[in-house]
Amino acid sequence: MPEPRPEPRPAPPPAGVEVSAPCWNCRAPVAPRDTRCASCGRARTHALLVCAEPCLELRHGPGPPLGLGRHPDWAPRTAAAFAGWNKVSRHHASITVEPDGTAWVEEPEAGSRNGTYLNGARIAAGVRTPVRDGDQLRLGLRVSFAIRLYGPEPGTG
Numbered sequence: 001m002p003e004p005r006p007e008p009r010p011a012p013p014p015a016g017v018e019v020s021a022p023c024w025n026c027r028a029p030v031a032p033r034d035t036r037c038a039s040c041g042r043a044r045t046h047a048l049l050v051c052a053e054p055c056l057e058l059r060h061g062p063g064p065p066l067g068l069g070r071h072p073d074w075a076p077r078t079a080a081a082f083a084g085w086n087k088v089s090r091h092h093a094s095i096t097v098e099p100d101g102t103a104w105v106e107e108p109e110a111g112s113r114n115g116t117y118l119n120g121a122r123i124a125a126g127v128r129t130p131v132r133d134g135d136q137l138r139l140g141l142r143v144s145f146a147i148r149l150y151g152p153e154p155g156t157g
């Protein structure tokens with residue numbers, strides 16, 4: 001497969017002209033007034049998690065939690081990337097996004113071996129802890145995610 005080329009940055013729209021933004025899930029254009037994508041049905045609301053090492057970019061919308069860990073069934077979107085990261089637990093933490101755009105991180109009741117940290121503070125196991133736009137989420141000491149939240153209203157993302 002050829003390397004995907006970086007997309008050129010679109011020019012800003014003229015004042016007063018409404019432009020469609022691409023859906024975060026399927027990239028189909030979403031009109032500014034629509035709160036969900038007509039093509040795939042996903043809400044505009046989602047969280048973006050970016051990790052530098054291992055290189056990982058996850059977008060997650062409202063619905064079931066996004067598992068972060070090394071268990072292939074519990075955390076299917078991260079298990080392969082974390083396969084060599086023994087400080088990341090099999091069931092480390094999960095992210096939930098609500099339709100209103102709020103987001104939450106939670107460790108399973110059993111907790112993780114090396115902890116989950118939100119902006120440097122360890123979260124308690126089994127407790128839903130609110131996540132805000134711009135927060136830093138860390139699994140153990142080394143694996144760090146920058147979090148961006150995109151709400152139901154039109155905007156970037």
Ligand SMILES: [Zn+2]
Pocket residue numbers: 023024025026027028037038039040041042
């Ligand atoms: Zn879509």
